[in-house]
Amino acid sequence: MSADLSEHHTAQNHPSHTLDHLEEGELRVPVTRIALDDSPEGANPDFVTYRTAGPGSDPIRGLPPLRADWVSGRGDVETYQGRGRELSDDGRSAVRRGAASAEWQGAKPEPRRAVYGRRITQMHYAKAGVITQEMRFVALREDCDVELVRSEVAAGRAIIPNNINHPESEPMIIGKAFLVKINANIGNSAVTSSIAEEVDKMQWATRWGADTVMDLSTGDDIHTTREWIIRNSPVPIGTVPIYQALEKVNGDASALSWEIFRDTVIEQCEQGVDYMTIHAGVLLRYVPLTANRVTGIVSRGGSIMAGWCLAHHQENFLYTHFDELCEIFAQYDVAFSLGDGLRPGATADANDAAQFAELDTLAELTARAWEFDVQVMVEGPGHIPFHLVRENVERQQELCKGAPFYTLGPLVTDIAPGYDHVTSAIGATEIARYGTAMLCYVTPKEHLGLPNKDDVKTGVVTYKIAAHAADLAKGHPGAHLRDDALSKARFEFRWKDQFSLSLDPATAEAFHDETLPAEPAKTAHFCSMCGPKFCSMRISQDIRAEFGGATEQATLVASIEEMQAGLRAKSAEFIAAGAEIYQPREKDPIGAP
Numbered sequence: 370m371s372a373d374l375s376e377h378h379t380a381q382n383h384p385s386h387t388l389d390h391l392e393e394g395e396l397r398v399p400v401t402r403i404a405l406d407d408s409p410e411g412a413n414p415d416f417v418t419y420r421t422a423g424p425g426s427d428p429i430r431g432l433p434p435l436r437a438d439w440v441s442g443r444g445d446v447e448t449y450q451g452r453g454r455e456l457s458d459d460g461r462s463a464v465r466r467g468a469a470s471a472e473w474q475g476a477k478p479e480p481r482r483a484v485y486g487r488r489i490t491q492m493h494y495a496k497a498g499v500i501t502q503e504m505r506f507v508a509l510r511e512d513c514d515v516e517l518v519r520s521e522v523a524a525g526r527a528i529i530p531n532n533i534n535h536p537e538s539e540p541m542i543i544g545k546a547f548l549v550k551i552n553a554n555i556g557n558s559a560v561t562s563s564i565a566e567e568v569d570k571m572q573w574a575t576r577w578g579a580d581t582v583m584d585l586s587t588g589d590d591i592h593t594t595r596e597w598i599i600r601n602s603p604v605p606i607g608t609v610p611i612y613q614a615l616e617k618v619n620g621d622a623s624a625l626s627w628e629i630f631r632d633t634v635i636e637q638c639e640q641g642v643d644y645m646t647i648h649a650g651v652l653l654r655y656v657p658l659t660a661n662r663v664t665g666i667v668s669r670g671g672s673i674m675a676g677w678c679l680a681h682h683q684e685n686f687l688y689t690h691f692d693e694l695c696e697i698f699a700q701y702d703v704a705f706s707l708g709d710g711l712r713p714g715a716t717a718d719a720n721d722a723a724q725f726a727e728l729d730t731l732a733e734l735t736a737r738a739w740e741f742d743v744q745v746m747v748e749g750p751g752h753i754p755f756h757l758v759r760e761n762v763e764r765q766q767e768l769c770k771g772a773p774f775y776t777l778g779p780l781v782t783d784i785a786p787g788y789d790h791v792t793s794a795i796g797a798t799e800i801a802r803y804g805t806a807m808l809c810y811v812t813p814k815e816h817l818g819l820p821n822k823d824d825v826k827t828g829v830v831t832y833k834i835a836a837h838a839a840d841l842a843k844g845h846p847g848a849h850l851r852d853d854a855l856s857k858a859r860f861e862f863r864w865k866d867q868f869s870l871s872l873d874p875a876t877a878e879a880f881h882d883e884t885l886p887a888e889p890a891k892t893a894h895f896c897s898m899c900g901p902k903f904c905s906m907r908i909s910q911d912i913r914a915e916f917g918g919a920t921e922q923a924t925l926v927a928s929i930e931e932m933q934a935g936l937r938a939k940s941a942e943f944i945a946a947g948a949e950i951y952q953p954r955e956k957d958p959i960g961a962p
């Protein structure tokens with residue numbers, strides 16, 4: 370490992386966090402190093418953890434193309450004049466709106482695609498027994514055997530979403546044998562934000578731990594916004610191309626066609642989009658199944674395709690042209706995210722005929738994509754009451770032969786707008802525990818408005834909790850190490866280390882300081898919850914000290930005798946007050962005004 374702090378301006382969320390690398394041969398995997406109070410020497414070595422923020426980049430220059438040589442070194446891709454050249458704006462010109470106006474100063478590489486007749490997807494290599502640099506990078510990052518990576522990708526149980534035109538991205542893997550991943554959605558709509566702000570949101574989301582980011586931008590400058598995001602993104606970028614296709618026909622779903630859609634997809638493949646949501650499972654005959662639902666069709670893409678099917682009374686063109694889509698995706702190694710256009714949007718609609726009919730079709734399409742060696746994940750709900758959550762992932766895993774499941778929440782109740790990051794994180798934890806590979810975050814603004822920066826952070830941190838809780842429940846090797854390090858810091862009253870090891874150090878520290886702001890309180894052997902005399906952790910430490918336990922703490926605030934006297938006094942007080950744990954109510958609230 371090499372400390373490497375000077376070469377980039379880094380995006381850290383705490384002064385104790387620094388960029389470092391795991392190294393193996395020519396591979397360098399960025400990690401976050403968390404410095405701890407290591408006295409006496411060796412007691413608390415630095416903690417090294419998975420990092421999604423990459424090395425950090427200057428928005429007008431983008432990231433270095435980490436994988437460019439890996440891709441060209443395989444000798445199976447060619448550069449060509451892409452569709453971007455036909456567009457009036459190649460996407461790299463300038464930030465045209467918003468406060469920051471700047472010229473693109475980074476590289477302008479030509480798009481690449483597979484040489485005719487060659488298969489270049491990670492799934493193709495995996496099936497052929499070839500171990501790519503991408504697979505080795507992932508194995509180092511996940512701390513697992515590279516053969517596990519190769520075999521899971523070959524079997525379709527995991528994907529490495531890595532468009533060859535997004536060489537800036539750091540390979541990562543989505544599959545149930547690996548760490549549970551989270552996705553953050555960003556994207557302007559209409560006039561709300563500038564390109565610079567969207568790049569900033571992507572960097573912000575990855576800084577807090579987003580494993581992938583979906584750009585759901587609509588409106589003007591959609592191509593340029595996406596270009597800047599991709600050039601700066603260390604994580605895979607996903608999109609829903611039907612949104613841009615709809616822009617091209619001025620929002621009239623019935624005016625969409627396969628040709629307009631296909632050209633939009635190729636444009637995005639050339640830019641480097643790593644995975645795309647394709648709502649090919651919304652079949653004409655399934656649409657009536659949603660008629661009696663409480664909330665009908667809530668998926669944006671799903672409602673666009675349902676609208677098209679009804680307007681033309683024809684089968685969904687994404688379904689009828691699916692093989693051509695596979696051929697396009699295969700040329701760039703773009704992965705499918707098969708959209709759940711008929712997901713339930715209310716707990717009352719969960720696990721209904723429409724939802725499960727679509728899932729049957731997504732299973733059929735998964736198998737078809739695999740024939741082209743195209744990587745696939747399958748999207749899932751939505752709004753599902755807690756007791757019906759597990760069935761969703763088990764059914765998907767069985768029907769889709771283990772293809773990674775990627776779910777939106779699910780929200781386990783509908784009654785808490787403003788808190789849907791919480792209602793959905795409950796369902797997300799449950800569904801990930803039983804094998805969902807990636808969780809799409811939900812922010813506090815869900816159902817209410819567009820998330821701002823604070824909401825993005827809250828959504829990401831909340832979903833980090835869900836994903837990590839699922840990793841722990843699954844017994845994922847190594848998942849407990851950070852919990853153990855933080856608990857040890859807590860028990861040893863190393864307050865600063867407790868903050869440093871937490872998902873959101875600044876918030877933890879600020880909350881602590883609200884009650885105990887003074888600097889000595891950060892080394893005090895108690896917290897504000899029980900106070901100096903009755904801190905359970907301090908009592909445990911006193912007992913250890915007395916009877917020769919493992920931890921030797923320096924100064925104790927009070928002797929064991931003094932403390933026991935305190936406990937006796939509290940006990941007497943409690944008994945004298947009637948020994949009621951809960952105080953009886955003053956008056957019966959029923960019928961009260």
Ligand code: IRN
Pocket residue numbers: 554583585609646667668669670671706708709710748749750775776777809
């Ligand atoms: C994830 C699982 N199910 C849906 N999602 C995400 O929801 C999807 O990937 C996209 O980012 C977002 C909106 O999708 P619809 O509403 O167009 O289906």
Ligand code: FE2
Pocket residue numbers: 667714752816
């Ligand atoms: Fe919803």
